[in-house]
Amino acid sequence: MKEKRSKKNELPCPSEGAGVIYNQAFELARLLQQSNEYLLYSSARESLQTDNKSAWLLSQFRHQQLRLQMARFSGEDVDGEMGELEEFYAAMCDNPLINNFIDAEGKFTRLLADVQKIVGNALDLWPGFEFTWQNANENLN
16 A cells, blocks of 8 residues: 655655655655654754744844855955854853754754765765865865
């Protein structure tokens, strides 16, 4: 019997082989949901969302961080504002709800990045980048 999926999980399946891949991807998602990293992240996110002031502070920080990154990419000098942002970050991290969330989010994000790296390396998605950087470093010396 075929497993029913919610609308959220329904994806077009172009071939039978791809169906196996999709099934494995859903299994990976289920395993990630059961991981300690995700459970800690989910719990920290729920705790943060119960405190409007803390959630607002983090939202404001991330908005300001994105704004400054975009300004820097546009060539604007944001050094003075970056100092203010760093001070805001330090003060914000004194809040245990925010600090726990940022820590849990970082751990879960690293897990996802590791999974992506494993898949990318197995499929040779980034060929030559390590070689290019190695050559660049050797040429600089």
